[in-house]
Amino acid sequence: MKNQIPVHKNEYYEMDIHSMGHEGEGVGRIENFTVFVPHALPGDRVKVKIVKTKNTYAYGKLIEIVNPSEHRVDPVCPSHIKCGGCQLQHLAYSEQLELKKQKVVDNLQRIGKLEDVVVHDTIGMEKPMRYRNKVQFPVGRDENTGKVKVGFYAPRSHDIIETDVCQIQHEINDSIIEKLKLWMEENNVSAYQEKTRKGLVRHIFTRVGFATGEIMVVLVANGAKIPNPQQFIDAMRSVNDKVKSIILNVNTKATNVVLGQENRLLWGTESIIDYIGDVKFHISPMSFYQVNPVQTEVLYNKALECAQLNGDETVFDLYCGIGTISLFLARNAKKVVGVEIVAEAIEDAKQNAALNDIHNVEFHVGAAEEVIPKLYNQGYTADVVVVDPPRKGCDEALLDTIAKMQVDRIVYVSCNPSTLARDLRYLEDRGYKTIDVQPVDMFPHTAHVETVILMTRCGQNDK
Ligand code: SAH
Numbered sequence: 001m002k003n004q005i006p007v008h009k010n011e012y013y014e015m016d017i018h019s020m021g022h023e024g025e026g027v028g029r030i031e032n033f034t035v036f037v038p039h040a041l042p043g044d045r046v047k048v049k050i051v052k053t054k055n056t057y058a059y060g061k062l063i064e065i066v067n068p069s070e071h072r073v074d075p076v077c078p079s080h081i082k083c084g085g086c087q088l089q090h091l092a093y094s095e096q097l098e099l100k101k102q103k104v105v106d107n108l109q110r111i112g113k114l115e116d117v118v119v120h121d122t123i124g125m126e127k128p129m130r131y132r133n134k135v136q137f138p139v140g141r142d143e144n145t146g147k148v149k150v151g152f153y154a155p156r157s158h159d160i161i162e163t164d165v166c167q168i169q170h171e172i173n174d175s176i177i178e179k180l181k182l183w184m185e186e187n188n189v190s191a192y193q194e195k196t197r198k199g200l201v202r203h204i205f206t207r208v209g210f211a212t213g214e215i216m217v218v219l220v221a222n223g224a225k226i227p228n229p230q231q232f233i234d235a236m237r238s239v240n241d242k243v244k245s246i247i248l249n250v251n252t253k254a255t256n257v258v259l260g261q262e263n264r265l266l267w268g269t270e271s272i273i274d275y276i277g278d279v280k281f282h283i284s285p286m287s288f289y290q291v292n293p294v295q296t297e298v299l300y301n302k303a304l305e306c307a308q309l310n311g312d313e314t315v316f317d318l319y320c321g322i323g324t325i326s327l328f329l330a331r332n333a334k335k336v337v338g339v340e341i342v343a344e345a346i347e348d349a350k351q352n353a354a355l356n357d358i359h360n361v362e363f364h365v366g367a368a369e370e371v372i373p374k375l376y377n378q379g380y381t382a383d384v385v386v387v388d389p390p391r392k393g394c395d396e397a398l399l400d401t402i403a404k405m406q407v408d409r410i411v412y413v414s415c416n417p418s419t420l421a422r423d424l425r426y427l428e429d430r431g432y433k434t435i436d437v438q439p440v441d442m443f444p445h446t447a448h449v450e451t452v453i454l455m456t457r458c459g460q461n462d463k
Contacts, residue, residue, distance in 0.1 A: 006031035007050045007058050014066060017044045019106075020099050024087030024447030026062075035060045039081060041091055042099065043069025071095035076129075077167050084155035086168060086445035097122040097441060100449040104417045104439050112421030114428070119437040123298055128444035131292045133274075135173045136205045136258050137163065139180070141191045148181045148191065150204060158194060168445060170208045172215060172240055179235040180204055180219075187227045194254075200226065202251055203258050207283055209274030210293040216245040216272045218285045220258060224250050233267045244268045247285055259285060276300065279327045280356055287348050288321050295442045299413065299450060300328045302438050303386060306411045306454035309333050313383035316407075318368040318398070323349030323361065325386055325413070330358045337382070338363045339371045369395035376401050386411040393419025396426065403430035410455040420451060431459040 007013060007030050017026035017040045026040030034057040040046045045067035048060030065072075075081075075089035088096050100122045108114040125131060140149045140160045151163035165174050183189065190199040203220035217236045219226065226232060226248060236246050246267040251260025263270070263285055271284040276297055283289050290296040303325060307315065309332040317326040320338035322345050330336045330353075338361060340346050346365045353361050364371050368387070385407045387394055393416065402410060410432060414420035424434050436454040443450075 005053055005055070005058070006033050007035065007053060007060075009050050009053055012047060012049050012063065013060070014045065014047050015060075017042050017046060017069075020103065020447065022447065030058075033058065037062055038087075039090070040065075041069045041072060043071060077165075079151070079161050079163055082154055082161045083152045083163065085152055085166075087447050089445045093124065093128050093444065096444065097124045100441060101439050103449055104420075104437065104451055107417035107421040108424070108434075108437070110421070111418055112425045112428075112434075114421070114424060114434055117434050117437055119439065122439040122441050122449070123295075123302075124441045125295060125444055128441070129167050130170055131294060131444060132169050133208045133210055133293050134206070134289070134291045135166075135169050136203055137177065138203055139184075139191050139201045140193070141199075148184045150177045150181060170206075170210075172208055173206055175239045176206055176217060176236065177204065179239055183228070183232050183235045187231065189227055192222045197222070197254055205249070205258060205285065207272060207285075207289070209272050209283065211275040212273050213242040214245075214272035214274065215240060215243045216247065216283070216285070217243060218247045218249050218259070218263075219266075220249045220251050220260070222252050224248070224262070224264065229266060237267070244272050245270065249285060276324060277328060279324070279352075281322070281324070281352055282348075282355060284348075286344065288342075288345055290324065290442075292442045295440060295450075296324070299440045299442065299452060300325060302440065302452040303411050303413055304329060304332065306436060306452060307332075307384050307386065307409060309384070314381070316372070316382040316385045318372065318385065318387045319389045320349060320363070321345050321388075323352055323363060325388060326361050326363070327352060327356060327358055329386070330361050333384075334360065336361045337375075337380070339366065339368045341365070341367050367395075369398040372398055373401045376405060381405050382407050384409045384411065386413065388413040389419075391416040391419065393423050399423060399426050399430070403427060403432070406431075406457060408457055410453075412451075412453040412455065414451045414453065415448065417449060417451060420453070424453065424455070427455055431457055433458040 015028045017028040019027045021027045026037040037060045039062045047064040051061050052059040071092045073092050080089045105119050137150050149160045151161045192199040192202040205218040207216040248264040250262040271282045313333050315333045315336045317338045320326050320340045323338050326336045326338040343365045346363045349363045432455040438452045440450045
């Protein structure tokens with residue numbers, strides 16, 4: 001096989017980029033052989049140096065843009081290439097939305113064999129900047145100058161790329177980072193070093209309730225004490241009077257997991273409050289919470305619309321996290337049953353239900369593919385099922401049970417179009433039809449696309 005590969009490592013080629021790969025990289029062909037080129041865009045003609053070859057594809061490094069795509073724009077962030085957080089900042093936003101839609105269409109056709117399903121235009125953000133409510137930035141000190149560095153890890157490394165201003169984070173983080181640096185410099189506070197496992201400050205982690213403005217600041221440290229804590233508290237409080245919670249998180253383990261198990265309240269309350277629509281949530285450092293609250297509401301409203309509830313239905317909300325979708329749907333349903341594998345998330349879900357005075361919900365801990373067949377055997381059934389699985393999609397045992405239950409409608413919320421397409425095919429073969437496909441842009445400037453799908457039952461399950 002190998003001698004048929006038309007490109008060679010370390011050699012230079014010119015090529016056209018025709019589409020976008022999973023991680024936002026450009027994809028093109030050289031003599032019909034697929035080459036992935038990070039940072040290149042569909043419509044570009046580029047010069048590349050081949051850096052890696054495999055049997056069926058190769059990777060090229062972008063050397064020069066010979067002819068740019070008409071949709072190229074200047075990225076707003078100077079660290080755009082180095083940081084890797086935003087893969088598509090150099091592409092006009094309208095075109096990002098178009099490419100995401102195309103990604104869904106391609107997957108539904110190629111993997112799902114769903115040829116004539118209409119995919120709507122991606123719902124984007126009016127202002128696709130400053131949309132994230134959560135930051136977790138590593139903190140280090142420059143090896144040469146000793147100056148405090150706060151930012152992102154460069155792609156596939158743990159080198160910190162300084163990020164004084166990050167355009168996709170809430171503005172408030174810019175001042176939090178500035179004050180943190182000042183406190184560290186003035187008090188000579190050390191930063192954690194992964195190699196030696198010495199040094200104190202590991203990460204700065206913040207959360208902002210977009211609806212309430214409430215702010216939580218969590219300093220993640222390799223120890224239970226910090227120098228001059230009062231100055232740290234004063235510095236953080238001086239950022240904004242909406243700072244409600246200042247927490248020291250203790251993480252002394254050699255791990256990539258950001259937060260340790262122990263939280264020490266330095267000042268204020270242990271959690272902050274936010275709303276999605278009119279549902280209220282307590283958010284603590286550990287809670288899972290969607291990071292783009294504006295688009296989350298758009299996504300959930302679309303899920304609600306697809307569910308077509310009139311108040312008489314029993315709804316299963318599977319992969320429910322802290323019950324956000326369950327609570328969002330509960331006021332329009334007779335009953336909602338949420339299932340989630342993480343026990344702490346279910347604890348949060350129950351608390352959130354109580355906080356909102358919502359009583360027609362019930363939550364189960366466990367894998368959806370185990371809990372649902374069990375509930376079905378006990379006689380439970382649903383009119384509508386919502387699934388919102390992680391990237392690997394749904395387990396066949398779960399899809400089989402949903403089909404056996406003959407639920408009227410399935411609302412599939414997906415963060416991965418390829419597993420989505422596979423699962424839709426599986427359900428189409430068992431009596432369901434894909435009716436509505438709506439991509440929603442939850443993560444502008446990245447290659448991620450979220451999709452809400454409505455399926456309805458139209459035939460017999462003949463499997
Ligand atoms: N619906 C929620 C969370 C979606 S994220 C929201 O909108 O906020 C996907 C969730 O699926 C995560 O909370 C993860 O813990 C959970 N999960 C992963 N595998 C699971 C499984 N096999 N069964 C049930 N839940 C699972």
